[in-house]
Amino acid sequence: MKTFLHVGCGRMTKADTRGFNSENWKEIRFDIDKKVKPDIEGTLLDMTQVESGSVDAVYSSHNIEHVYPHEVPIVVKEFLRVLNDDGIAVIECPDLQSVCDAILQDKLYTPLYEAPAGPIAPIDILYGLRGALQDGNHYMAHNCGFTYATLVSFFIEAGFKKWIGGRRQEDYALYLVACKGEKTDEELSKLAIKFLP
DSSP: OEEEEEETOTTOOGGGSSSOOSTTEEEEEEESOGGGOOSEEOBTTBOTTSOTTOEEEEEEESOGGGSOGGGHHHHHHHHHHHEEEEEEEEEEEEBHHHHHHHHHTTOTTSOOEEETTEEEOHHHHHHOOHHHHHTTOGGGOOOOOBOHHHHHHHHHHHTOOEEEEEEEGGGTEEEEEEESSOOOHHHHHHHHHHHOO
């Protein structure tokens, strides 16, 4: 059985993930918010409670945008550190390029799509989900953002060797599988089929 570190898990569990929701994967839930009862309480900036090279995958869904721009390299290097030599990082985060397209059409407060948390407008994607912030959950504030090219550049600079992913207009999101070690094009395609929408 392989192990994945579910960083910034919130209330999500393995059952809510794509590709990891099978008997082949063991989940370790990691979050800054003790209210969501993670296995490990900590921040993306300091994951020292997770041993170097100890997990097969890191899964990060909509949380890398919660750190400040100057902190992103620290986070990505932490992802690299905890992965074993054949490990992968699976990343989902907002796509600022498509969000900006919506803003240029004067849709800042217009719902773009429906999420489990309710309707999502560009203002929520840029700054964090308004309802959660209003309820006092300031962990949900967004402090940086990415286009696909900038997201990939952080992973290249950290030392990831191969990657595959892209933008998805339906949910204004970026998707990336970044590999710590070398992969063939065929291996990358198989990872994309398994972990990307």
